[in-house]
Amino acid sequence: MSLETARASAGTATPLPPLITVRNIGKTFGHTRALHQVSLQGYAGSVHAITGENGAGKSTLMKLLAGVYQPDAGELLIQGIAVHLHSPAAARAAGVSTVFQELTVLPNLTVAENLLLGREPTRGGWLQRTRMLAQAREVLTHIGLDLDAERACGSLSVGEQQLVEIAKGVSTDASVFIFDEPTAPLNRAEVDKLEALILRLKAQGKLVFYISHRLDEIFRLCDTVTVLKDGQHVATEPTKALTHDRLISLMVGRPLQALFPPRATAVAREPASVALDVRSLTPVPGGPSTALQLRRGEIVGIGGLEGQGQREIVRALAGVLYPHACEILRQVQHDPNGPAQAFDPRVGVVSVVQQGVGLIPEDRKLEGLYLDLPIADNLWLGALRSLGLMRVAPRDRGLLTGITERLQLRASSLAQPAGELSGGNQQKVMIGRWLVAGVDTLLIEQPTRGVDVGAKAEIYGLLREFVNRGGAVLAVSSDLLELIGLCDRVLMVRAGQVVGDVPADTATEESLLALALVEATP
Structure with missing residues (x-):
């Protein structure tokens, strides 16, 4: 019962x-x-x-x-x-067993060694490796994980490492289980496995605290x-x-009437100069070529099923991933009536930033922020990209103060290490870095991943303010409701190609999923 x-x-x-x-x-x-x-x-x-x-x-x-x-x-x-x-x-x-938000798996140890760390089966002081592998495989089977128990954890994806973390937690004979933001790095299939596991724990009479x-x-x-x-x-x-x-x-302590800021009207959006005119882009050798257009004053979303090439498109545009081939034109913000210029991200990330394009990566802690450095230094990094090696680094305190007020950054001071900030405030620092640098085009992966609902509204507002000032935003998100609410247009990607360009104000989850799932008729 x-x-x-x-x-x-x-x-x-x-x-x-x-x-x-x-x-x-x-x-x-x-x-x-x-x-x-x-x-x-x-x-x-x-x-x-x-x-x-x-x-x-x-x-x-x-x-x-x-x-x-x-x-x-x-x-x-x-x-x-x-x-x-x-x-x-x-x-x-x-x-009491806890699955912490911060990964604690040791990358140099195998999956089995991590699962049974501190509880290794021994006899006479010697490790019983065969028994350890058998116990680890039993745990993995119980969790529903198809992982090699002898594989080094350092070779696993972040999502797979999180599943090992979860397996460690539930392998103990506990009556209380704590899951701290467990789904942040997981894809949809991995989330389904976790939810099935939690429901099994509940059916077994366990108490699960779910943060x-x-x-x-x-x-x-x-x-x-x-x-x-x-x-x-x-x-x-x-x-x-x-x-x-x-x-x-x-x-949030108040009614949240509108999570998403209002879009610009159609009249206000036209005409607008083209920030990126991607006529042809092949992110990886042998892959398909795709095309898209990003105009100033608009937020364009990119969606699709997991692993369909959305991330590769954005990273190729940012110069992080060296595209196999590309034909891209760009109009600089200060001369919207001037001739379009060739834009080649193959020159590298630094040159892409110097041309006014900045990337906010999906994993801001691993790829974006220097967590031990102060907020001020993290903000200045964007501006430093445009300086030569022998130039004195700028320190315009007034500029930083103005930017942090605009960001509504919640921090004790600009000297506070970025790693001490909440997820929402860390994301604001990433946005602020490119505001300091003066870029006019933002490429952003998963805009509000790991961000609470109150900070989400603030980040959406910052992105809308950015485009209202003449900027352009290209955002990849796995959340269809976020794409519909935040963006002006939504591009759906399937098998590395843009297969749909839908006005967000007429889009539905069903219509977007249909584009993501249904093969085009020949």
């Missing part, structure tokens, strides 16, 4: 006791109050979402449950008994939602009692 059935049939009988009780928990880091008098209860056989904007305290709360941090106030009870989880090992011994700000996942998976804001408890409600609008209102 499920927990829901048990509760329904119990009537006025004594309700099932909570498996986890958090009572008036508080945590402070220096002068920053991360959590203040937060209380909640979690029940066996349920999936409990913990959500809120970045910086709301979600991860801090879960790290207290995981034994990474210890509370400054309040108490934690497991099955009604107060516990002190002084380390992750103590949490695991108490039956996420992806509303569709919360409504699809979770029974209960707890909302945090500024380190404090806002509400805990059954998911079925909430609507998307109500949940967004709880998260």
Whole structure:
């Protein structure tokens, strides 16, 4: 019998006791109050979402449950008994298993060695490798992962490494599982595997805490939602009692009337000079050639099924991926009536930036930001691309201050390391870098991946402001609703070619998916 059935049939009988009780928990880091008098209860056989904007305290709360941090106030009870989880090992011994947002797999070890790290089967002090491989394969089969247990984790994709991280977490005999933003690096097929796993854990009577700000996942998976804001408890409600609008209102503290800023009218958009006239582009040898056009004053989206070549198109335009062949014309912003000039991204990333085109990569932490450097240095990097090696680096404090105010950047100071910022503020720094550099064309991959709903609205507003000032944006996104709401036009890509150019204000998810899925008739 499920927990829901048990509760329904119990009537006025004594309700099932909570498996986890958090009572008036508080945590402070220096002068920053991360959590203040937060209380909640979690029940066996349920999936409990913990959500809120970045910086709301979600991860801090879960790290207290995981034994990474210890509370400054309040108490934690497991099955009604107060516990002190002084380390992750103590949490695991108490039956709490955590899949952290940050990858902890060791790239030089195999999948099997990572899965059983610290729990390796031994006899007489010697590692039993055959037994270890058998146990690892059993775990992988249980999770539904088709991975070679003897493969080095360094050779896996980010998504595959995250699945190994998840397998590590669920391979323990725990009663409480914590998933911290687990789907951020996963593709659709991998997300489906994870969701099936979570539902199996729920059916086995486990308590799953699911940290996420992806509303569709919360409504699809979770029974209960707890909302945090500024380190404090806002509400805990059954998911079925909430609507998307109500949940967004709880998260951001105000009704979010319009997530997406208004588009420019058709009259305002025409005529507009062409920022990139891609007459022919072949990103990879032997691949198809495609064409597209990007005009100033518009945001153009690129969508399609996973791995259909959208990423290669954008990266070839940015000079990151050396295109096999191309014929591209570009009109410079300061001379919109002048002759179009040839644009060749094969000259490399630096020259592409000097020509006014900047890339915001999908993985801002790995490919975009220098996490240990201050915000100010990360912002200045865009401007430095246009300088020679013997030039003195500029330091216009007034420019940086103006840019950060325009970005609505939430940081203690420009000296704060970029790695300490939330995902939304890190994405703002990436946008700000190209504002400092003065580029007029932005190529952006997954504009709001790993960004909470409040910061999403702000980023959408920044991109719309950028094009309203005469810039142009080409955005790749796997979220069709984002493409429809944010963009002026949507280009759908299939097998490396643009197969549809749809006005966003008339597009639907169904019409875009039809372009992505249906082969063109000969």
